[in-house]
Amino acid sequence: MNEQELIAAMKIGDKYAFDQFINDYRDYIFTLSMRVIKKKELAEEITQDVFLKIYQNIETFKQASKLSTWIYSITYRTALNYLQQNPQQLQPLPEPKDQSDWTEHKNAWKQISALQDSQASEGLAEHVNIQHILWKGIDQLPYVQGVVITLYYLNQMKIKEITDVIDLPVNTVKTHLFRGRKELRRILLTQFETEDLI
Amino acid sequence: MTSHLSEKDMVDIIESPDLVSYELRQHLDTCQVCQNALDTQQKMHNMLYHLQVQPSNKNYAAILAKKLRQIPAAWLQDSVVYLAIGLLLIIGIYLITSGQQTGTDFWRMQSLKTTTEIQPNNRVLKTIATNISQVMHPLLSWLDAYIQLKLNSVTLIVFSMISLLFYYTIDRLIIRKKLELTFRQ
Numbered sequence: 319m320n321e322q323e324l325i326a327a328m329k330i331g332d333k334y335a336f337d338q339f340i341n342d343y344r345d346y347i348f349t350l351s352m353r354v355i356k357k358k359e360l361a362e363e364i365t366q367d368v369f370l371k372i373y374q375n376i377e378t379f380k381q382a383s384k385l386s387t388w389i390y391s392i393t394y395r396t397a398l399n400y401l402q403q404n405p406q407q408l409q410p411l412p413e414p415k416d417q418s419d420w421t422e423h424k425n426a427w428k429q430i431s432a433l434q435d436s437q438a439s440e441g442l443a444e445h446v447n448i449q450h451i452l453w454k455g456i457d458q459l460p461y462v463q464g465v466v467i468t469l470y471y472l473n474q475m476k477i478k479e480i481t482d483v484i485d486l487p488v489n490t491v492k493t494h495l496f497r498g499r500k501e502l503r504r505i506l507l508t509q510f511e512t513e514d515l516i
Numbered sequence: 517m518t519s520h521l522s523e524k525d526m527v528d529i530i531e532s533p534d535l536v537s538y539e540l541r542q543h544l545d546t547c548q549v550c551q552n553a554l555d556t557q558q559k560m561h562n563m564l565y566h567l568q569v570q571p572s573n574k575n576y577a578a579i580l581a582k583k584l585r586q587i588p589a590a591w592l593q594d595s596v597v598y599l600a601i602g603l604l605l606i607i608g609i610y611l612i613t614s615g616q617q618t619g620t621d622f623w624r625m626q627s628l629k630t631t632t633e634i635q636p637n638n639r640v641l642k643t644i645a646t647n648i649s650q651v652m653h654p655l656l657s658w659l660d661a662y663i664q665l666k667l668n669s670v671t672l673i674v675f676s677m678i679s680l681l682f683y684y685t686i687d688r689l690i691i692r693k694k695l696e697l698t699f700r701q
Contacts, residue, residue: 344572345569345570345571345572346569347572348570348571348572348573349569349570349572352570361572362572362573365572448563448566449567449568449570452563452564452567453570467564467567468567471564471565471567472567472568472569477527477531489524492523492524492527492528493523493524495527496523496524496526496527496557497523499557499560499561499564500556500557500560502560502564503556503559503560
Protein backbone atom coordinates (compact mmCIF):
# COMPACT_ATOMS: atom_id res chain seq x y z
CA MET A 319 0.00 0.00 0.00
CA ASN A 320 1.61 3.29 -1.06
CA GLU A 321 1.25 6.55 0.85
CA GLN A 322 -1.79 7.83 -1.04
CA GLU A 323 -3.62 4.52 -0.74
CA LEU A 324 -2.76 4.42 2.94
CA ILE A 325 -4.20 7.90 3.52
CA ALA A 326 -7.34 7.11 1.53
CA ALA A 327 -7.85 3.88 3.47
CA MET A 328 -7.33 5.63 6.80
CA LYS A 329 -9.83 8.31 5.86
CA ILE A 330 -12.56 5.71 5.44
CA GLY A 331 -11.61 4.07 8.73
CA ASP A 332 -9.80 0.98 7.42
CA LYS A 333 -8.38 -0.59 10.56
CA TYR A 334 -5.66 -2.50 8.70
CA ALA A 335 -4.46 0.73 7.11
CA PHE A 336 -4.20 2.41 10.49
CA ASP A 337 -2.45 -0.65 11.87
CA GLN A 338 0.11 -0.46 9.07
CA PHE A 339 0.44 3.25 9.60
CA ILE A 340 1.25 2.73 13.28
CA ASN A 341 3.81 0.06 12.49
CA ASP A 342 5.44 2.29 9.88
CA TYR A 343 5.66 5.42 11.96
CA ARG A 344 5.61 4.61 15.67
CA ASP A 345 9.39 4.31 16.07
CA TYR A 346 10.00 7.47 14.06
CA ILE A 347 7.48 9.46 16.08
CA PHE A 348 8.91 8.07 19.30
CA THR A 349 12.46 8.92 18.22
CA LEU A 350 11.50 12.49 17.35
CA SER A 351 9.56 12.91 20.62
CA MET A 352 12.60 11.70 22.52
CA ARG A 353 14.67 14.53 21.10
CA VAL A 354 12.34 17.11 22.64
CA ILE A 355 11.22 15.36 25.81
CA LYS A 356 14.38 13.28 26.44
CA LYS A 357 12.57 10.86 28.74
CA LYS A 358 11.46 7.50 27.43
CA GLU A 359 8.16 7.15 29.33
CA LEU A 360 7.05 10.66 28.45
CA ALA A 361 8.09 10.24 24.82
CA GLU A 362 5.93 7.10 24.71
CA GLU A 363 2.99 9.14 25.96
CA ILE A 364 3.61 11.86 23.40
CA THR A 365 3.68 9.16 20.71
CA GLN A 366 0.27 7.92 21.83
CA ASP A 367 -1.12 11.45 21.79
CA VAL A 368 0.25 12.03 18.31
CA PHE A 369 -1.49 8.92 16.98
CA LEU A 370 -4.76 9.99 18.57
CA LYS A 371 -4.45 13.44 17.00
CA ILE A 372 -3.62 11.95 13.62
CA TYR A 373 -6.57 9.60 13.82
CA GLN A 374 -8.95 12.36 14.80
CA ASN A 375 -7.66 14.73 12.11
CA ILE A 376 -6.76 12.49 9.19
CA GLU A 377 -9.87 13.72 7.36
CA THR A 378 -8.46 17.24 7.39
CA PHE A 379 -5.16 16.21 5.80
CA LYS A 380 -5.32 17.69 2.30
CA GLN A 381 -2.07 16.23 0.96
CA ALA A 382 -0.68 19.72 0.29
CA SER A 383 2.45 18.44 2.00
CA LYS A 384 3.94 14.98 2.40
CA LEU A 385 2.33 12.75 4.99
CA SER A 386 5.61 12.51 6.89
CA THR A 387 5.94 16.31 7.07
CA TRP A 388 2.42 16.56 8.49
CA ILE A 389 3.06 13.78 11.02
CA TYR A 390 6.37 15.16 12.26
CA SER A 391 4.89 18.62 12.47
CA ILE A 392 2.13 17.27 14.76
CA THR A 393 4.75 15.35 16.76
CA TYR A 394 6.96 18.40 17.22
CA ARG A 395 4.06 20.66 18.23
CA THR A 396 2.66 18.07 20.63
CA ALA A 397 6.03 17.61 22.31
CA LEU A 398 6.59 21.37 22.48
CA ASN A 399 3.14 21.92 24.00
CA TYR A 400 4.03 19.36 26.62
CA LEU A 401 7.23 21.25 27.39
CA GLN A 402 5.36 24.54 27.66
CA GLN A 403 2.91 22.98 30.11
CA ASN A 404 5.75 21.35 32.05
CA PRO A 405 8.57 23.92 31.91
CA GLN A 406 10.67 22.00 34.42
CA GLN A 407 11.35 19.58 31.56
CA LEU A 408 13.07 22.38 29.66
CA GLN A 409 16.11 22.29 31.89
CA PRO A 410 18.99 20.89 29.85
CA LEU A 411 20.32 17.53 30.86
CA PRO A 412 23.66 17.94 32.65
CA GLU A 413 26.61 16.15 31.14
CA PRO A 414 27.08 12.99 33.17
CA LYS A 415 29.73 13.38 35.83
CA ASP A 416 29.78 9.65 36.19
CA GLN A 417 31.68 8.48 33.14
CA SER A 418 30.47 4.89 33.62
CA ASP A 419 27.50 5.83 31.43
CA TRP A 420 29.91 6.05 28.52
CA THR A 421 32.39 3.36 29.57
CA GLU A 422 30.31 0.54 28.13
CA HIS A 423 30.57 2.19 24.72
CA LYS A 424 34.30 2.80 24.77
CA ASN A 425 35.25 -0.68 23.60
CA ALA A 426 32.82 -0.47 20.72
CA TRP A 427 34.28 2.86 19.76
CA LYS A 428 37.79 1.41 19.77
CA GLN A 429 36.68 -1.46 17.52
CA ILE A 430 35.10 0.91 15.06
CA SER A 431 38.09 3.23 15.15
CA ALA A 432 40.36 0.27 14.33
CA LEU A 433 38.61 -0.26 11.02
CA GLN A 434 40.18 1.19 7.90
CA ASP A 435 38.49 4.27 6.47
CA SER A 436 36.91 2.30 3.64
CA GLN A 437 35.51 -0.25 6.05
CA ALA A 438 34.48 2.31 8.63
CA SER A 439 31.31 3.34 6.88
CA GLU A 440 30.00 -0.20 6.57
CA GLY A 441 31.16 -0.97 10.08
CA LEU A 442 29.27 1.97 11.45
CA ALA A 443 26.07 1.00 9.74
CA GLU A 444 26.19 -2.48 11.18
CA HIS A 445 27.37 -1.58 14.63
CA VAL A 446 24.52 -1.48 17.13
CA ASN A 447 26.59 0.32 19.73
CA ILE A 448 27.30 3.26 17.49
CA GLN A 449 23.57 3.97 17.49
CA HIS A 450 23.51 4.14 21.29
CA ILE A 451 26.56 6.37 21.26
CA LEU A 452 25.08 8.75 18.71
CA TRP A 453 21.68 9.00 20.38
CA LYS A 454 23.32 9.46 23.75
CA GLY A 455 25.37 12.32 22.33
CA ILE A 456 22.41 13.85 20.50
CA ASP A 457 20.40 13.83 23.73
CA GLN A 458 22.93 16.21 25.24
CA LEU A 459 22.32 18.77 22.51
CA PRO A 460 19.73 21.55 22.85
CA TYR A 461 16.44 20.02 21.73
CA VAL A 462 16.12 22.08 18.52
CA GLN A 463 19.51 20.86 17.30
CA GLY A 464 18.55 17.29 18.18
CA VAL A 465 15.28 17.63 16.29
CA VAL A 466 16.97 19.10 13.20
CA ILE A 467 19.61 16.34 13.16
CA THR A 468 16.95 13.67 13.60
CA LEU A 469 14.76 15.01 10.82
CA TYR A 470 17.72 15.53 8.48
CA TYR A 471 19.48 12.21 8.94
CA LEU A 472 16.95 9.74 10.27
CA ASN A 473 13.97 10.92 8.29
CA GLN A 474 16.06 11.99 5.29
CA MET A 475 14.20 15.28 5.06
CA LYS A 476 15.36 18.24 3.01
CA ILE A 477 16.12 21.52 4.78
CA LYS A 478 12.97 23.06 3.28
CA GLU A 479 10.82 20.24 4.65
CA ILE A 480 12.37 20.67 8.08
CA THR A 481 11.43 24.35 8.06
CA ASP A 482 7.82 23.29 7.49
CA VAL A 483 7.96 20.93 10.46
CA ILE A 484 9.58 23.19 13.03
CA ASP A 485 8.44 26.51 11.57
CA LEU A 486 11.84 28.21 11.48
CA PRO A 487 13.57 30.02 8.59
CA VAL A 488 15.87 28.05 6.27
CA ASN A 489 19.05 29.74 7.48
CA THR A 490 18.17 29.11 11.13
CA VAL A 491 17.67 25.43 10.38
CA LYS A 492 21.05 25.33 8.64
CA THR A 493 22.66 27.00 11.63
CA HIS A 494 21.12 24.43 13.99
CA LEU A 495 22.34 21.63 11.76
CA PHE A 496 25.88 23.01 11.65
CA ARG A 497 26.07 23.71 15.38
CA GLY A 498 24.45 20.39 16.24
CA ARG A 499 27.11 18.47 14.30
CA LYS A 500 29.86 20.60 15.81
CA GLU A 501 28.61 20.20 19.38
CA LEU A 502 28.02 16.48 18.93
CA ARG A 503 31.60 16.10 17.78
CA ARG A 504 32.79 17.98 20.84
CA ILE A 505 30.75 15.69 23.11
CA LEU A 506 32.11 12.54 21.45
CA LEU A 507 35.66 13.84 21.54
CA THR A 508 35.32 14.57 25.25
CA GLN A 509 34.14 11.03 25.89
CA PHE A 510 36.39 9.03 23.58
CA GLU A 511 39.46 11.25 23.26
CA THR A 512 40.13 10.15 19.73
CA GLU A 513 39.86 11.90 16.40
CA ASP A 514 40.11 8.75 14.28
CA LEU A 515 36.55 8.93 13.07
CA ILE A 516 35.42 12.40 13.96
CA MET B 517 36.75 36.56 -0.97
CA THR B 518 38.51 37.25 2.33
CA SER B 519 36.01 36.21 5.02
CA HIS B 520 35.66 32.60 6.07
CA LEU B 521 32.81 30.37 5.00
CA SER B 522 29.62 30.83 7.00
CA GLU B 523 27.81 28.03 8.82
CA LYS B 524 25.17 28.16 6.09
CA ASP B 525 27.86 27.81 3.40
CA MET B 526 29.27 24.71 5.11
CA VAL B 527 25.85 23.09 5.28
CA ASP B 528 25.22 23.90 1.61
CA ILE B 529 28.59 22.48 0.54
CA ILE B 530 28.03 19.20 2.37
CA GLU B 531 24.49 18.90 1.07
CA SER B 532 25.28 19.76 -2.55
CA PRO B 533 29.04 19.65 -3.18
CA ASP B 534 28.53 19.98 -6.93
CA LEU B 535 26.77 23.30 -6.55
CA VAL B 536 29.56 25.14 -4.74
CA SER B 537 30.20 28.52 -6.29
CA TYR B 538 33.56 29.32 -7.86
CA GLU B 539 34.28 31.95 -5.20
CA LEU B 540 33.67 29.55 -2.33
CA ARG B 541 35.71 26.82 -3.98
CA GLN B 542 38.60 29.21 -4.52
CA HIS B 543 38.49 30.28 -0.88
CA LEU B 544 38.32 26.69 0.34
CA ASP B 545 41.39 25.74 -1.69
CA THR B 546 43.48 28.35 0.05
CA CYS B 547 42.02 28.57 3.58
CA GLN B 548 43.17 25.91 6.05
CA VAL B 549 40.73 27.09 8.75
CA CYS B 550 37.72 26.55 6.51
CA GLN B 551 39.12 23.26 5.20
CA ASN B 552 39.44 21.94 8.76
CA ALA B 553 35.99 23.14 9.74
CA LEU B 554 34.48 21.57 6.66
CA ASP B 555 36.41 18.36 7.18
CA THR B 556 35.09 17.88 10.73
CA GLN B 557 31.57 18.68 9.60
CA GLN B 558 31.91 16.14 6.78
CA LYS B 559 33.11 13.44 9.20
CA MET B 560 30.19 14.00 11.52
CA HIS B 561 27.89 14.01 8.50
CA ASN B 562 29.26 10.63 7.39
CA MET B 563 28.76 9.20 10.84
CA LEU B 564 25.24 10.58 11.29
CA TYR B 565 24.30 9.32 7.87
CA HIS B 566 23.95 5.87 9.44
CA LEU B 567 21.62 7.02 12.18
CA GLN B 568 18.87 4.48 12.81
CA VAL B 569 15.51 4.72 14.48
CA GLN B 570 15.10 4.10 18.22
CA PRO B 571 12.65 1.29 18.93
CA SER B 572 9.57 2.20 20.92
CA ASN B 573 7.59 0.12 23.37
CA LYS B 574 6.34 -3.09 21.73
CA ASN B 575 3.17 -3.11 23.85
CA TYR B 576 2.22 0.05 22.11
CA ALA B 577 -1.12 -1.19 20.73
CA ALA B 578 -2.42 -2.23 24.14
CA ILE B 579 -1.39 1.07 25.68
CA LEU B 580 -3.10 3.06 22.96
CA ALA B 581 -6.31 1.04 23.32
CA LYS B 582 -6.27 1.72 27.05
CA LYS B 583 -5.69 5.39 26.43
CA LEU B 584 -8.63 5.52 24.05
CA ARG B 585 -10.90 4.08 26.70
CA GLN B 586 -9.69 6.74 29.13
CA ILE B 587 -10.97 9.60 26.98
CA PRO B 588 -14.71 8.94 26.72
CA ALA B 589 -15.56 12.59 26.15
CA ALA B 590 -12.80 13.43 23.71
CA TRP B 591 -15.34 14.24 20.98
CA LEU B 592 -16.66 17.03 23.20
CA GLN B 593 -13.43 18.90 22.59
CA ASP B 594 -14.40 19.44 18.97
CA SER B 595 -15.43 22.99 18.16
CA VAL B 596 -18.28 21.76 15.91
CA VAL B 597 -20.06 20.43 18.97
CA TYR B 598 -19.63 23.68 20.85
CA LEU B 599 -20.91 25.58 17.83
CA ALA B 600 -24.00 23.38 17.64
CA ILE B 601 -24.70 23.71 21.37
CA GLY B 602 -24.17 27.48 21.17
CA LEU B 603 -26.60 27.81 18.27
CA LEU B 604 -29.19 25.72 20.09
CA LEU B 605 -28.86 27.96 23.13
CA ILE B 606 -29.27 31.13 21.07
CA ILE B 607 -32.32 29.75 19.32
CA GLY B 608 -33.78 28.59 22.63
CA ILE B 609 -33.27 32.00 24.23
CA TYR B 610 -34.86 33.66 21.19
CA LEU B 611 -37.90 31.40 21.38
CA ILE B 612 -38.37 32.01 25.11
CA THR B 613 -37.90 35.77 25.04
CA SER B 614 -39.94 36.37 21.88
CA GLY B 615 -43.10 35.12 23.64
CA GLN B 616 -46.35 34.30 21.89
CA GLN B 617 -47.36 37.79 20.79
CA THR B 618 -48.30 37.93 17.13
CA GLY B 619 -49.21 40.82 14.80
CA THR B 620 -52.93 40.23 15.41
CA ASP B 621 -52.48 40.36 19.18
CA PHE B 622 -50.57 43.59 18.86
CA TRP B 623 -53.24 45.34 16.74
CA ARG B 624 -56.09 44.06 18.94
CA MET B 625 -54.38 45.70 21.90
CA GLN B 626 -53.81 48.88 19.91
CA SER B 627 -57.51 48.88 19.04
CA LEU B 628 -58.52 48.64 22.71
CA LYS B 629 -56.03 51.31 23.66
CA THR B 630 -57.29 53.68 20.97
CA THR B 631 -60.94 53.27 21.93
CA THR B 632 -60.29 53.84 25.64
CA GLU B 633 -57.85 56.71 25.30
CA ILE B 634 -59.87 58.79 22.82
CA GLN B 635 -62.41 61.06 24.45
CA PRO B 636 -65.87 59.43 24.58
CA ASN B 637 -67.62 62.56 23.18
CA ASN B 638 -65.51 62.52 20.02
CA ARG B 639 -67.57 59.77 18.43
CA VAL B 640 -66.39 60.38 14.87
CA LEU B 641 -62.75 60.11 15.72
CA LYS B 642 -63.38 57.07 17.88
CA THR B 643 -65.24 55.36 15.04
CA ILE B 644 -62.47 56.11 12.56
CA ALA B 645 -59.77 54.81 14.91
CA THR B 646 -61.76 51.68 15.65
CA ASN B 647 -62.35 51.07 11.97
CA ILE B 648 -58.69 51.52 11.16
CA SER B 649 -57.83 48.95 13.82
CA GLN B 650 -60.48 46.60 12.50
CA VAL B 651 -59.18 46.97 8.95
CA MET B 652 -55.63 46.42 10.11
CA HIS B 653 -56.64 43.34 12.03
CA PRO B 654 -57.30 41.04 9.00
CA LEU B 655 -54.41 42.59 7.11
CA LEU B 656 -52.10 41.73 9.90
CA SER B 657 -53.16 38.11 9.80
CA TRP B 658 -50.73 37.94 6.88
CA LEU B 659 -48.02 39.05 9.26
CA ASP B 660 -49.16 36.34 11.67
CA ALA B 661 -48.75 33.76 8.95
CA TYR B 662 -45.28 35.06 8.26
CA ILE B 663 -44.32 34.90 11.93
CA GLN B 664 -45.75 31.41 12.14
CA LEU B 665 -43.66 30.45 9.12
CA LYS B 666 -40.58 31.89 10.82
CA LEU B 667 -41.30 29.87 13.93
CA ASN B 668 -41.64 26.77 11.76
CA SER B 669 -38.25 27.52 10.18
CA VAL B 670 -36.74 27.85 13.62
CA THR B 671 -38.22 24.50 14.59
CA LEU B 672 -36.79 23.00 11.43
CA ILE B 673 -33.33 24.44 12.15
CA VAL B 674 -33.44 23.18 15.73
CA PHE B 675 -34.46 19.74 14.53
CA SER B 676 -31.65 19.71 11.94
CA MET B 677 -29.08 20.77 14.50
CA ILE B 678 -30.17 18.09 16.94
CA SER B 679 -30.03 15.48 14.15
CA LEU B 680 -26.55 16.60 13.11
CA LEU B 681 -25.35 16.53 16.70
CA PHE B 682 -26.79 13.06 17.15
CA TYR B 683 -25.20 11.80 13.93
CA TYR B 684 -21.85 13.35 14.85
CA THR B 685 -21.90 11.80 18.31
CA ILE B 686 -22.82 8.35 17.03
CA ASP B 687 -20.22 8.61 14.27
CA ARG B 688 -17.48 9.45 16.78
CA LEU B 689 -18.54 6.67 19.12
CA ILE B 690 -18.46 4.13 16.28
CA ILE B 691 -15.00 5.28 15.19
CA ARG B 692 -13.73 5.01 18.74
CA LYS B 693 -15.20 1.55 19.13
CA LYS B 694 -13.62 0.43 15.85
CA LEU B 695 -10.26 1.75 16.96
CA GLU B 696 -10.48 0.03 20.33
CA LEU B 697 -11.27 -3.26 18.61
CA THR B 698 -8.37 -2.75 16.23
CA PHE B 699 -5.87 -2.34 19.02
CA ARG B 700 -7.19 -5.13 21.17
CA GLN B 701 -6.21 -7.59 18.45
